[in-house]
Amino acid sequence: MKVTIDQDRCVGSGQCVLTAEAVFDQRDEDGIVVLLNATPPAELAAEVRHAAEMCPAAAITVEE
Template structure:
């Protein structure tokens, strides 16, 4: 699995952090998504996919 984020699309809702905190964080200054792990382990795959689905700005891309 490979995860990418587009900070230009991000609106800072934080849904990704709530769903997969081991993979996503938010910047302190702007609240935009910070990708902590672009290749998360398989046991986080469902959470990462769910985070991508929940993102209101479609700023997260997941490739298998």
């Protein structure tokens, strides 16, 4: 699994952090997503997919 983010699309809702905090974080100054792990382990795959689905701006891309 490979995860990419588009910070330009991010609206700072924080759904990704709530869903997969080991993979995503937010910048303190504006809440924009920060990718902590572009290749998360298999045990986090379901959480990462869910985070991508929950993102209101579709700023997260997951490649299997």
